[in-house]
Structures are given as C-alpha cells and as structure tokens.
Amino acid sequence: MASSSPLPLHTTPNLNPSHSKPTKIKQTQSFKPTQKLHEENKSYFHQISSLCKQSQIKQAITLLTEMNLKDVQIGPEIYGELLQGCVYDRALSTGQQIHARILKNGGFYSTNEYIETKLVIFYAKCDLLDVANQLFGKLERKNVFSWAAIIGLCCRMGSHEKALMGFNEMHKDGFFPDNFVIPNALKACSALQMIGFGKGVHGYALKMGYDSCVFVSSSLVDMYGKCGLLEDAKNVFDEIVDRNVVTWNSMIVSYVQNGMNEEALKVFYCMRMVGVEPTRVTVASFLSAAANVEAGDEGRQGHAIAVISGLEVDNILGSSLINFYSKIGFIEDAELVFSNMFDKDVVTWNLLISGYVQQGKIEDALDSCRRMRSENFGFDSVTLATILSASAKVRNMELGKECHSYCVRNNLDSDVVVANSIIEMYGKCESTDKARRVFEKTIQRDLTLWNTLIAAYAESGLSGEALKLFYQMQLEGVPPNVVSWNSVISGFLRNGQVTEAETLFSEMQCLEIQPNLITWTSLISGLAQNGHGDRAIRYFQEMQNRGLQPNTVSIISLLSACINISSLEFGKAIHGYIIRSQLFSSLSIVTSLVDMYAKCGNLHLARKFYDTVNYKELPIYNAMISGYSLHGQAGEALEVFKQMQNEKTKPDEITFTGLLSACNHAGLVDKGLKVFSDMISEYQMKPSIHHYGCMVSLLSRCENLDEALRFVLEMPLEPDAQILGTILSACKEQNNIELGEYLSQYLFKMEPDNPGNYVALSNTYAAAGRWDEVLKLRNIMKEKKLRKNPGCSWTQIGTELHAFVAGDKSHSQTKVIYETLAWLEKEMRFTHQHNMYD
DNA sequence: ATAGGGTTAG
Secondary structure: OOOOOOOOOOOOOOOOOOOHHHHHHHOOOOOOOOOOOOOOHHHHHHHHHHHHHHOOOHHHHHHHHHHHHOOOOOOOOHHHHHHHHHOOOOOHHHHHHHHHHHHHOOHHHHHHHHHHHHHHHHHHHHHHHHHHHHHHHHHOOOOHHHHHHHHHHHHHOOHHHHHHHHHHHHHHHOOOOOOOOHHHHHHHHHHHHHHHHHHHHHHHHHHHHHHHHHHHHHHHHHHHHHOOHHHHHHHHHHOOOOOHHHHHHHHHHHHHHHOOOOEEEEEEEEHHHHHHOOOOOHHHHHHHHHHOOOHHHHHHHHHHHHHHHOOOHHHHHHHHHHHHHHHHOEEEEEEEEHHHHHOOOOHHHHHHHHHHHOOHHHHHHHHHHHHHHHHOOOOOHHHHHHHHHHHHOOOOOHHHHHHHHHHHHOOOOOHHHHHHHHHHHHHHHOOOOHHHHHHHHHOOOOHHHHHHHHHHHHHOOHHHHHHHHHHHHOOOOOOOOOOHHHHHHHHHHHOOHHHHHEEEEEEEEHHHOOOOOHHHHHHHHHHHHHHHHHHHHHHHHHHHHHOOOOOOOHHHHHHHHHHHHHOOOHHHHHHHHHHHHHOOOOHHHHHHHHHHHHHHHOHHHHHHHHHOOOOOOOHHHHHHHHHHOOOOOOHHHHHHHHHHOOOOOOOOHHHHHHHHHHHHHHHHHHHHHHHHHHHHOOOOOOOOHHHHHHHHHHHOOOOOHHHHHHHHHHOOOOOOHHHHHHHHHHHHOOOOOOHHHHHHHHHHHOOOOOOHHHHHHHHHHHHHOOHHHHHHHHHHHOOOOOOOOOOOOOOOHHHHHHHHHHHHOOOOOOOHHHHHHHHHHHHOOOOOOHHHHO
16 A cells, blocks of 8 residues: 555645535545555554544554554554544644654655644644744645644734735745634634735635635634724624624624623623623623723623633633722632632732722732732733832832832843833832833833823923923934823923913914824913913813813813812803703712712702712712711711711711811810711721821810820821911910910920911900011011911901900000000001000 | 633823
8 A cells, every 4th residue: 555645635725615614624624544544454544543533542552563564554544543543632742652662664755745734733722932933944745634723823923924925825836825824814804803815815815715614703803803994893793694703702802802791781682682691701802892981780690600601710711800800899709809810820919909099999909919928910001001100000109219219129020011000100100200210211111101291290390391391202203192292281380380381282282193182281371370261161062163072081170170169150150061961960070069069068968969969978978978977967977977977888087087177167165076086996097197186176176275285296197387377376276375475485496487476376366456576577577578378367466465455554665555556557548446545 | 614811191
C-alpha cells in the first residue's frame, strides 16, 4: 500500500452552500486515504480509531507498537487518527512521540501530505507557533486545512496582521478560504478595526455561499459589532434563519459593547421568547447591560435564570454578577456571590474592591486589598488604578503616595490609566507640582492625561496655569476635546473669572467644538454662583432651545445653583421643566427639589414634595430636617427625625448637623443636649467640630456661658476660631469682659484679619460702657483696612450707646461718646437716632 | 464564532 500516492486531497473549497454545520463540511472535504487496506491493517485501524475517540491514546500507541512487531503495514490514516486524538486531548507530549515514530518510519510517512497536514494542525492547536510555522513552511503542497490551522494559530496568538496576510496569500495561491478560515479572518479584522477588509470578507462569504453557515454569520455579527457598525450587525443578524445561542449572544454583546444597553436587554428577551437556552455568555453579557443602565430588576432576573438553567458560576459569570450588584448599590449581594465562588482571580478581587470604592466604603476596599494579598494575589494595574482613584475621591494623599510608590516599585506606573490616576490623585489633593512631575515622566501622554493635568490645575484654583497647559497641548500636537475646554472654563468660573469663561465658551463654538451637557451645566451653575442668576437662566433657556435635554445630574446641579443664589424663581422654572419632561421618577431629583424649596424659602412646597415620596432615603430626610432647621422650626425637624427612626433609616452626620442647628436656632437647650448625647451613645458617632459648634453656640446664647465653656474645654477636638468667636459674641450679653479679652487674644492671633472678632469684642466693650476700648478697636480696624462683614452688627454698639447716654447724667465721657457716634454715623449711616442729644 | 475588572469635565 505504501507505494502509490494515497491522497485525493481537496485543494478547492466545497462550494455547496447547503451545509449549515461545519462538521458536515469537514466530512465532505475529508482527505483521508481511500485505498483498499490490508485486512489486518483494517482491523488495527478500527481498534486504534475507536481508542483515540475515547481519549485512550496510550493504549492506541501500544497497538501501534504491536503492529510494528508483527510487521503489519501501518497506513498513514492510522497516524492521522492518533494525531487527531492528541489534538482533541491537547496531548502535546504524546503527539510528539507519534511525530517521532513517523520520522523513524522514514521518508514516505514524513513526506506524506496527509500526515504533514495533520502535524501542522496538531502543533498549531497546541499553540507551538515556531514548530507549526516551520512544518508549514516546509510543506511541498499546502492545502485549505493547513492554511486554516496556521491562520487560526495566528489569531489565537494575536498576530492578526499575519492572519489576514495568510488569508490573502492562500487565496492568491488558489486555495479558497472556507467556513473554518472565514471566522478567524473576521476576528482579525475586528481586532485591527479593519472595516474595509471585514466587508471584503463578508462579500467573499456571500459569493461563496458560506453565509448560510451559522459560524460564518455569527462571526459577521460579531465583527460588525466590534467595529461599531451596529446597523450592519443587525442586518446580518436579521437575515440569519437558523440562529443558535452564539448568534444571539453575538448580537447582545455587540449592543453592550456599543453602549446600547437597552437594545441588548430587548434582544435577550426576544431570545427567551424564541426559547433558546441561555449560556454563561448570554447571562454575563445581559448582566453587563443591566449593570450599565442600573436595571436592578432585570439583572436579578438574569441571576435567577442562571440559577434555574443550572449554569456553573465560573470566574466570568461570577464577576459579571459582582459587577452588576455593586453597580446597583447592592454590595452585600456582590459580597455573597464573591464568597460563594471557589475559584477567584485578580479580576474577581478587583471587582469587589471597585464595588466598595463605588459605594464609598474605602476601608472595606483597603481591607479587601489586604485579604487579596494574604491569599497570594498580586495587585495589578487595575487594582492600583481603583485604589488610587479612591484616594483621590477622599483626598487621602498619604494613601495615594503609598499607592504611587507601589506602582513605581512594581513598574505599574508606565500604564497610562495608572499614571492618569496618580496625576488625578495629586491634583485632587491640590499638589499640582507632584501631579506635573508624574505627567512629565509619563512617556505616553494621551489626551486623557492632558485633560487630567488641566483639571488638576483648574480645580486647585490655578486657572491661568490650566489655560497655559491648554495651549501647550496644542503646541505638542494634541488637539483638545470638549473635556479639555470644559475643565478650563470651569476653572475660570471657580475663580470668579466669568468674562474669561464666557469668552472661551463662544470661542469653542467658533472652532466647532459643540458644548455638551457638562459645558452648559458648569456654565449655568458657575454664573449662578458668581451672582449672575438672571444670565444663568437665560443660558438654561438657550441650552433647551438648542435641543439639549438636561439629565438627572444637570438638573440636580441646576437646583443647587438656585440654592446658591436663593432664587425661588429660577427654582420654579426648573421645577416646571422637571414636570414637563417627566423626570419625577428619580428620588434624587425630588430630594433636590425639596432641598431647593426649603432653602429658597418655601417650606410649604418642600413639605408637599417630601410627602409624595413613599420610600424615603436618608438624603431626603436630611433635606427636610435642614429645611426646618433653617426656618427655626426645631419641633418639625425633630418630628422628621422620629419618622426616620420609625422607618429604620440610620442618620448620618448631616442629619445631626440639621437637628443640632435647628435646636440652636430655636434656643432649645434641653432638646439639643438630648440629640447630642443620643448621637454619641445611641448611634456611636463622633461629633465633628461643626456639631460642637452648634452646641457651644446654643449654650452660650442661652446665657449658659459656663456650660458652653465647659463644652469647649472638654471637646476631644481642637476648638477652631469659629467656636471661640461664638463664645466671644456671647460675652457681651453676659458682660464678661475678662473672658472676652482672653478669647480675643487667641482669636486675633488665629485670624488677624477677621473683622467679626473685632466687632464682637467691640460689642462686649460697648455693653460695659468701655467706649475708649471700642474706639481703640475701631482704629486698629482702620489701620488694617478691615471692612465689617455684612453679618456683623454694630447695632449693639448703637443700642448700648443710647442706653448709656440716657443714664449718664454727669456727661463724664461726652468727648469719647461724640467720637463714637460720629464714627457709627459714618459707618452705617446711623442717623435715625441723631437727635438723642437734643 | 460569543463572555468579566481600572482613567478625564458638571
């Protein structure tokens, strides 16, 4: 049998378009030897073949040895079967043994096209690039099968250019790429984003009739999806008659990868309607879509479907679940999935950490990092980028620095995303110099990196420097995008440089950079914060005229601009917009609305919207409490607090700030003391300096100066100037000059240019009739060119003066009184009591 | 043939 050439090899593709399963095609294109075999050989062949199919290649090799010993002829097809068995099992060393036997058996076998092809396929499937290439290069006659193996290998190895070159070359040599080669070629096209090539392959597949093969058509859907051509992906998908799970999955994945999450969810439901059983890929992709649009119910259904379908939770499905649960804020469920996975990897850990960071649980995130390390997982660039942006978020430069040096030690700082997070961290901590040094050391300066540096300067109040960088990036050939413009503009607005901001705003439009929602929102709220509420409203209208719909974030930001300028009118305009565009579904918007009405002076409306919410959360309780507090309605504020206790909502520091300042405004000492002690003992919270401030102010105003002082002396925090100032202001009512002078000593050192302290001490002196001291202080203010703050009051002095004059029959201090009077008149046009000496 | 994680502006 050995002498004749054994092979009817197909070197032209099968053009029959009817087959939908590649396995069928494989059979029709078989290149097994067909000559008549010796009977004994035949029996061995059957035994070996069936052993190979049962993955018992070792036993098959024993039979091969037996054949050798019995001197039975060994046909090439036997080696072929054996090699095929090794391919299925990825049994590299066994395959190499067979290869050795082939070589030992001499030239016929090792130069037999059938065996040579099988060897190329074997080595290619085992990912031995060099060996496979070498054998392929030595082939005297290539064929579709060896080409397919090589092209597939190139794809797996990431050599996509080589894969496409192979596709062209085989075609040029007269071998027609079949439905095994086409999916690989398409994969290479999407990896290289070569849409033109991909379309060419599509055309070729149509011409050759391969479009009816699901493998080919599913790959086309995937390719178009990965290249962002969703229309084409959808068109191909719609044309497919026999869709399988992979086809559906490819369509879902295409939508997810292009941010069309709603569509992805819809495709999933269609797939369920048709009755196709989902796989792990289906559920994982569906969960990504659900996570991206924070579709809680849908995602949970996905989880249920995975359980019902008995899908094994592998790393990928598990991490999709963790991602989903942490994106919708159900970190406990994410933790549960995490702890039930028995094969964790870096990605799983990173997702848990990132989930904690998203929920603001920085301590838990760091704790997970420690656990991750104790279980022998190293941090990668993703871990570091996550922790770095957490450090930036909470402005913890100590932590940030630690991360930075870890990156340097482990060569992670060359990763652009990591470098970007480092720069952002230093920027948020107002260390622009450090941010810049990192920027300068980074070799790959992309647009994002520039934008982050610009934002670092802009947010630190260095708007001029930000603008300089904005020009510099253009000199270095990086054109700015909307983000860059936005940062520079909001940097100016933060500094009150309204004109500069507006100039840039019109400039960007001349350069045909379209302002987006963020541009508009920053401009509007920036103008409002700088006291141009009217112009802010006009910009808001202009924005709507141009067809831009505000989203939840911009609405909230607009409402806080209303609060900033206390403009009920602007607030009502936005409220009108909210009603018209049916944005009421969002709890955060209703909360902001309540906040706006409470702070802009319409407590009644605030309460009305507060009452419409059935399932309240902490922020809306806080908004209502602070609203009542502002209006001095402590009883109502405490009522809301009781309500939230009934609903088992845990208060936070903001809640207590509201409650304490409500008691403070209403002068309710006992209630204030009760809330304060509840905060510490019942809720185990540490009061901040602000909370102490409220108490001190409350106690000192209610003529309980000693108690207030005791509070200050016993507080675990260093008292700040504001607290001392509060007591100082109270000194006048108690006629306590001694304490006033004592506190002033500190205050004048702590904040030498705060006129409030001078005014407070002056009032104390005035209350005691010490007009000479009042004038002395006034002269110091004059020397220092200090102007009285709008909040500080001279009225006290006037009142005291009036009373003093009335009682001072001896006119012993006439001169100094006249002087004081003259000054007061000038200061605050204190004319209405001009006739008190008449 | 299909699947998971980290970056910039409000």
